[in-house]
Amino acid sequence: MVERIGISLERDLLRRFDRLIRRKGYSNRSEAVRDLIREKIIEQEWAAPAGETVGAVFLIYEHEAMHLSEKLTQLEHSEFHRIVSTLHVHMDQDNCLEVIVLRGPGRELKRLADRLISIRGVKHGQFVPGATGRRI
Numbered sequence: 317m318v319e320r321i322g323i324s325l326e327r328d329l330l331r332r333f334d335r336l337i338r339r340k341g342y343s344n345r346s347e348a349v350r351d352l353i354r355e356k357i358i359e360q361e362w363a364a365p366a367g368e369t370v371g372a373v374f375l376i377y378e379h380e381a382m383h384l385s386e387k388l389t390q391l392e393h394s395e396f397h398r399i400v401s402t403l404h405v406h407m408d409q410d411n412c413l414e415v416i417v418l419r420g421p422g423r424e425l426k427r428l429a430d431r432l433i434s435i436r437g438v439k440h441g442q443f444v445p446g447a448t449g450r451r452i
């Protein structure tokens with residue numbers, strides 16, 4: 317069920333908001349406000365010590381980097397209960413991209429992502445927090 321609400325805003329703030337959502341491609345304010353609220357709820361999920369959420373780690377590394385592949389595989393196996401899926405892409409002759417999807421309590425996922433990204437030889441690592449979609 318959808319309920320309607322009214323919001324009072326300073327004119328300047330509203331103008332800035334309209335500019336922002338136009339740049340982001342929203343066709344109306346309601347959809348933009350809904351997304352902002354969902355974003356805040358997801359932020360809370362990530363701060364909570366328990367509960368379940370999902371995220372993805374992107375790693376770029378050279379497959380010939382000393383022992384890196386072994387270390388990565390070792391860590392992935394020891395954390396199998398948190399790793400939902402991995403995708404390996406051979407980018408070119410030397411570089412690999414690995415996308416690792418994690419599932420579990422937010423704080424644990426962040427810690428695991430940090431461990432993955434800090435493996436010696438990883439050229440670039442990025443963690444993208446997501447949401448299960450259940451509470452939004």
Ligand code: NI
Binds near residue numbers: 411412
């Ligand atoms: Ni590869």
